[in-house]
Amino acid sequence: MAEVAAHAGVSHQTVSRVLNDSPLVKEDTRVKVLAAIEEMGYRRNNAARMLATNRSGRIGMISAHLALHGPSMIAVSVQEAGHDAGYDVSLVGVSDFAPESLQGAVDRLLDEAVEALVVAVAHRTATERALSLDLSVPVVLVQGVSAGQPMAAGIDQEAGAGVATEHLLDLGHRHVAHVTGPTDWVEAGQRRDGWRQAHEDRGLLPGPELPGDWSARSGYEAGLRIADDPEVTAVFAANDAMALGVLRALHERGVDVPGRVSVVGFDDVPEAAFYWPGLTTVSQEFSVLGRSAVDLTLRALGGEVEPATELVRPALVVRGSTGPAAPA
Template sequence: MTEQQAHPAAARRSPSMAQVAERAGVSHQTVSRVLNDASLVKEETRIRVLAAIEELGYRRNFAARLLATNRSRRIGMVTAHLALHGPSMIALAVQEAGQAQGYDVSLVGLPEFSFEALQNAVDRLSDQAVEAIVVAVPHKDSVEMTRSLQLGIPIVMVQGVVAGQPLTAGIDQEAGARRAVDHLLDLGHRRVAHVSGPSEWIEADHRAAGWRAAHEARGLLPGPLLTGDWSSASGHAAGLRIAQDPDVTAVFAGNDFMALGVLHALHQSGRRVPEDVSVVGFDDVPQAEFYWPALTTVAQEFSELGRRALAVALAAVRGDAGATVDLIEPTLLVRGSTGPPAH
């Protein structure tokens, strides 16, 4: 009895694009270009890849036909940190936008952020003949890494982007932060502390930049900067330190969960909110209006982000390689956690 007869399920398993690439002696990007009928591939390389596809029994007929005609009606999405509010809402928004346009969305989550993990994720999606891929990975190197893949199908970035970049959709994180801090400065605060997200997140950088810019525009020095990890526990640790500084009368937290930790620390330390210290968050999680006091925060329009991301992806599929949309302006929601300083 042969090994394939002993293990019929293994015999039926379709080989991966990586196996085709290895057999042909090329990169997985080259295999993708051949399936996509791209003109960049030399004829001798194309013949070698097609031979490997035939030899291994790769799903050539299905994948090539759909990719060549762009009619799979399937969009891929690569994301990370789905346990966090922002990434999970972005993934949901893209899926809902796809369904509204008659597209299925295949989601692949990264177990870690690395070039290898990103490459494996897009390989899996390429195997499904997706027409385009939306990448929602917030790390500082994610845009450059993703662009280097050169898959032969459009890739749309939705995190860590700036205005005017082609094949992007995003929310203006710096503008949202400035709006939050301007609100505190308008109330009369002059030394606003900031609890930032992790240093490897580009969105944390953008929000910190908005915090600094709001102070600089008024000729003010910002308060202390403390780094968190998006968790309430890290916000609590930062809040305990802030509570010991009597000159700090306001705090801008990089997200609502860290703001919750700050609120708890201030209460523990006998600092009243907002009478002694005002607190602003970012995200407007569903629980924010039920914090005590209700949290002033910056709301992000995730549903609109999903619609714009899909619109850019479909425009690119139709041939518009420079498709882009304006960044979405976040909205400040003023609630009970902010007020003028006591002095």
């Protein structure tokens, strides 16, 4: 930094102010310092900076099931929001929910001197363990959370499922079937609750409930049962992969979509618009979720005690897989 200052003809303090985006630096001076930095190939010594400020500028993140669309997009959104806020984000993936796995991930990130932790694990037991962590840094949850929960940012899964089911009921379908997610996932339960509540609000009994595990194969197996049930005219699948399996099974059985059965998914994966027919689905605002999680983190680091925020409300994207119920 001293060499940059000498090259630019300014003081060491001026270089420091430029690097920290201080408004006290004149624009022509800032340009001169940045030109010297680029010419000399200067890189900030983060280890020295951490020793001087006692801050690492790093947020740790623990995530599971990164092969699935939702968890992977949450991880991306938190990393992007963290970078926009001037923080590096260290991501550690866990493959199971044993106590030692979660603790190992926590220890690894604390060894990197992270200033806070963001935990994205929707499995019910893992969420409970995350809530019980007693650490010297703030912990923010971004999956498996409820409305009003402090230190938690999330997407309103129940509202999203409600919007999906109401769309089908508005089209004249009376008993919407549901392909569930795994029973030990908090968000699967919330989506199931939204499906049931939408029927209850209209005084209707829900259609059959079919077990799934987020995979297209489980959706396909559920779809074969739906194809054989003449009472079912609509189905809400708890994610798009299972909705794809449903569509495949209905196609193989010669069931017209949406002529006889309408199908709605959840996630709005990039491929959803290219399913045949294009999939009506619930879009989760992952970028908003990432910003919300990082905002909570910064508020906690700023001294706010257990800050809270509203859940992000998802939106329905209507495509060709849904249509009016056929006349009885």
